[in-house]
Amino acid sequence: NAGVTQTPKFRILKIGQSMTLQCAQDMNHNYMYWYRQDPGMGLKLIYYSVGAGITDKGEVPNGYNVSRSTTEDFPLRLELAAPSQTSVYFCASSYGAGLNSYEQYFGPGTRLTVT
């Protein structure tokens, strides 16, 4: 299994541009998550999904959108990029509800700079 994959690894955006961060998992996990990590800080949840067609906001959803049309993919859309969105973005997945379900598997991250 490839686990959780993210593309691109690095990206530089100009203010006002838009882009989509891709995330895919091949573990048949129901739950998927997007986090951002600012320098020297912990991870903050942006959006999450408990299954195809179902998404919900996390702690810091403003400026982002998500969709979940398939179990495998969970893209994150940035509209009108702002310098405050400069961060490292991590995608994660977990099997679902249950005793051992919240073992999350993380992707390698996308480093985004908005200038």
Place this chain on the structure above:
Amino acid sequence: DAKTTQPPSMDCAEGRAANLPCNHSTISGNEYVYWYRQIHSQGPQYIIHGLKNNETNEMASLIITEDRKSSTLILPHATLRDTAVYYCIVRVAGDPSAGKSTFGDGTTLTVKP
């Protein structure tokens, strides 16, 4: 989800046990304690989790106090590769919104030769 408190940094000598504390005094009865670590700029890696009994796996041991208000992650023989940020998180298993809990700032463990 209950909040956690961890020391910002700790040092450990290579080959010695690393004991990382976590305070979760407001934990509720159905919340589990999870530990993750993040090496350099990689994605976080799951280590271990538990409810009220002590747990051990190939990576570490988790000791949870009887009142469940605190826990300690133990790396029995720390190596230089264990240098990382360690996160302690409490979550309700089986709750679809449990993933909303934010990773705090964690403890930066530095293993020294």
